[in-house]
Amino acid sequence: MAASEEERHLTLTGDFDCDPSPLSTLRHSTSHVMAQAVKRLHPEVRLAIGPAIEDGFYYDFDRSTPFTTDDLARIEATMREIAHADYRFERREMDRTEAIRFFRERDERLKVEILEGIDAPRVSLYEQGEFVDLCRGPHVASTGRVKHFKLLSSSGAYWRGSEKNPMLQRIYGTAWLTAEDLEKYLWRVEEAKKRDHRKLGRELDLFDFHEVAPGAPFWLPSGMVLVRELEKFARESLDAHGYQEISTPLLVNKRLWEQSGHWEHYQDNMFKVEVEGETFSLKPMNCPESTYVYRRALRSYRDLPLRLSEMGRCHRNERSGTLTGLVRVRQFTQDDAHIYCRPDQLQDEITALLALVREWYKVFTLEPSFKLSTRPEKYLGTREQWDAAERALAEALRANGLAYDVNAGDGAFYGPKIDVDVHDVLGRQWQIATIQADLTMLPERFQLEYIDADGQPKRPVAIHRAIFGSYERFIGILTEHYAGAFPTWLAPVQARVLPISEKHADYARTVWERLRGARIRADLDDRNEKLGYRIRDAQMRKVPYMLVVGERERAAGTASLRPRTGEDVGAVALDRVVGDLTREIAVRAPDLTVGRS
RNA sequence: GCCGGGGUAGCUCAGAGGCAGAGCAACUGAUUCGUAAUCAGUAGGUCGCGGGUUCAACUCCCGCCCCCGGCUCCA
Numbered sequence A: 001m002a003a004s005e006e007e008r009h010l011t012l013t014g015d016f017d018c019d020p021s022p023l024s025t026l027r028h029s030t031s032h033v034m035a036q037a038v039k040r041l042h043p044e045v046r047l048a049i050g051p052a053i054e055d056g057f058y059y060d061f062d063r064s065t066p067f068t069t070d071d072l073a074r075i076e077a078t079m080r081e082i083a084h085a086d087y088r089f090e091r092r093e094m095d096r097t098e099a100i101r102f103f104r105e106r107d108e109r110l111k112v113e114i115l116e117g118i119d120a121p122r123v124s125l126y127e128q129g130e131f132v133d134l135c136r137g138p139h140v141a142s143t144g145r146v147k148h149f150k151l152l153s154s155s156g157a158y159w160r161g162s163e164k165n166p167m168l169q170r171i172y173g174t175a176w177l178t179a180e181d182l183e184k185y186l187w188r189v190e191e192a193k194k195r196d197h198r199k200l201g202r203e204l205d206l207f208d209f210h211e212v213a214p215g216a217p218f219w220l221p222s223g224m225v226l227v228r229e230l231e232k233f234a235r236e237s238l239d240a241h242g243y244q245e246i247s248t249p250l251l252v253n254k255r256l257w258e259q260s261g262h263w264e265h266y267q268d269n270m271f272k273v274e275v276e277g278e279t280f281s282l283k284p285m286n287c288p289e290s291t292y293v294y295r296r297a298l299r300s301y302r303d304l305p306l307r308l309s310e311m312g313r314c315h316r317n318e319r320s321g322t323l324t325g326l327v328r329v330r331q332f333t334q335d336d337a338h339i340y341c342r343p344d345q346l347q348d349e350i351t352a353l354l355a356l357v358r359e360w361y362k363v364f365t366l367e368p369s370f371k372l373s374t375r376p377e378k379y380l381g382t383r384e385q386w387d388a389a390e391r392a393l394a395e396a397l398r399a400n401g402l403a404y405d406v407n408a409g410d411g412a413f414y415g416p417k418i419d420v421d422v423h424d425v426l427g428r429q430w431q432i433a434t435i436q437a438d439l440t441m442l443p444e445r446f447q448l449e450y451i452d453a454d455g456q457p458k459r460p461v462a463i464h465r466a467i468f469g470s471y472e473r474f475i476g477i478l479t480e481h482y483a484g485a486f487p488t489w490l491a492p493v494q495a496r497v498l499p500i501s502e503k504h505a506d507y508a509r510t511v512w513e514r515l516r517g518a519r520i521r522a523d524l525d526d527r528n529e530k531l532g533y534r535i536r537d538a539q540m541r542k543v544p545y546m547l548v549v550g551e552r553e554r555a556a557g558t559a560s561l562r563p564r565t566g567e568d569v570g571a572v573a574l575d576r577v578v579g580d581l582t583r584e585i586a587v588r589a590p591d592l593t594v595g596r597s
Numbered sequence B: 001g002c003c004g005g006g007g008u009a010g011c012u013c014a015g016a017g018g019c020a021g022a023g024c025a026a027c028u029g030a031u032u033c034g035u036a037a038u039c040a041g042u043a044g045g046u047c048g049c050g051g052g053u054u055c056a057a058c059u060c061c062c063g064c065c066c067c068c069g070g071c072u073c074c075a
Helices: A005-011 A022-041 A069-085 A096-105 A109-116 A179-195 A197-203 A221-240 A254-260 A287-294 A343-363 A383-399 A441-445 A471-481 A502-517 A531-540 A551-556 A574-586
Strands: A056-062 A090-095 A122-128 A131-134 A148-158 A167-176 A251-253 A272-275 A278-282 A306-315 A331-341 A369-373 A404-407 A417-423 A429-438 A461-470 A495-499 A522-524 A545-549 A558-563 A570-573
Touching: A022 A056, A022 A069, A022 A122, A022 A131, A022 A167, A056 A148, A069 A148, A090 A096, A096 A109, A096 A122, A109 A131, A148 A179, A167 A179, A179 A197, A179 A471, A197 A471, A221 A306, A221 A343, A221 A461, A221 A471, A251 A254, A254 A278, A254 A287, A254 A441, A287 A306, A287 A331, A287 A441, A331 A343, A331 A471, A343 A383, A343 A417, A343 A429, A343 A461, A369 A383, A383 A417, A383 A429, A429 A441, A429 A471, A441 A461, A461 A471, A495 A502, A495 A531, A502 A522, A502 A545, A502 A551, A502 A574, A531 A545, A545 A551, A545 A574, A551 A558, A551 A570, A558 A574, A570 A574
Parallel strands: A369 A404, A495 A522, A495 A545
Antiparallel strands: A056 A167, A090 A122, A122 A131, A148 A167, A251 A278, A272 A278, A306 A331, A331 A461, A369 A417, A417 A429, A429 A461, A545 A558, A558 A570
């Protein structure tokens, strides 16, 4: 996989500083124009780097005070002047040593530091007007090409991405080839804000956060419906796929973490508890404990694969600044499983797992993308073990007909893995599922064995996997994916009965009871409000079906059906409403189907 | 954890040394309504928490907590 533009700037890999496509080039050039504007307005700032990124660009500046929104407005105005002046982007080459001298004279310390780290004898500079920057290009012809852009925000960012380094001031902006594209992007950002799961979670009464428990949600009745439906879905599927569910303790003596290696490597992220002079910790992962279940009996090669699933509630002490709604929490529940198998079973297990991942995501109309991460520099086990495992994972991906990227060297120290991402409406990429082959960690540290056909003890392979990732994050992503309008099987309220006036309350109640009798999550809105008001309310709560009942409906034994999609389906016989709804829920249909023939 | 911005009624937000505000929601009453907001009235507050300055602090100063945008880290 090609390195991102940001990567290239940070690591100086590749031939260019940005992807030579028109859009990346434009964004890269826009970042130079921004740096030029900043230097004009604030000559004292020193330049760091300014790459193109997804949806835009940024530039980092060394400056003691942060940029304010007023600063951004002035910078943007100056950028427009620079664009109007239409300076040519001129490329110039010089010897590295000469370039070091050049930037040293200008007191551009960070540029000098970059140059000192390069081993190329010659380097290139790009110049537009009075502005010069160390850069490998490419760039647009002149600043006049920079037209459709907007500065978005400023924030702190560490030099070279390491928190050991000083903090710089970063300005983010976006740039597009046409005005329409820019408009569309800004609209998308607005739309994403509307779908923010934190906002929808509050509006739809799904969950709450409170200062007394940062990073841990309070699930409200409506949100708990989502949790329960997802759990039910997962259990049904896992039961059918040969898993056995277990549950292991939350609070565990530190001895276990010393054995698993977490105490050495993960201690800072663990919540510790002193109990009668002994140290315990809330589990940050479920894997070490699942080995106790494995080791409980002497396992035969015939027992494998052993698939142990767990709704594992984990606690990780994430740094305070990183918490974000449901997608980054301190307490979460993984849909975890550990599969213990013989090395020769690895490929089939992974193949089946990938099929399961696709099957699950299809239900939610989520588009996954797959990444295979391979042997890192520091690894446990033998090369032969790794080669065989990587081959098994790659073959499994191929067997499922899946395209995938390779993240070379990005595997865990104990084995290669496949990560699955989805994109949310904000364009953010979330890692959801992970499938990790574990050749050594659990098997070696916990001395796992099975008795093979030849009567000899052998070491099994473990697979760690989660498909939703965590219920919390998954519900956060689903909320934004559906904009709160969950498919009927997930919807906290599936149908709402609306009597036209008090006169129809009795019939409305029988309709309501009929729905509830069929185990449909229905409610009755017989408040003393006009019908329009109550329809608006149900609409904003994103209730899939409204059943409006008045005199006509009572006489005919029907309900007027108004799906939240807004169309008027008209009067539908109650039997049919109940039948269609029950079916729609049972098959976990992605769309609303009731009353349509 | 770091940089910046915030925290005022259930929600969205105004107010910036001198009586705490609005809209929506809630509650009460009237209205009995046919597909996205009926009218009138009532009630609602430790202005995040703690300390300081002042005759007087929501407002100024210090510390802390939490939230938001990034950085770093990550399911």
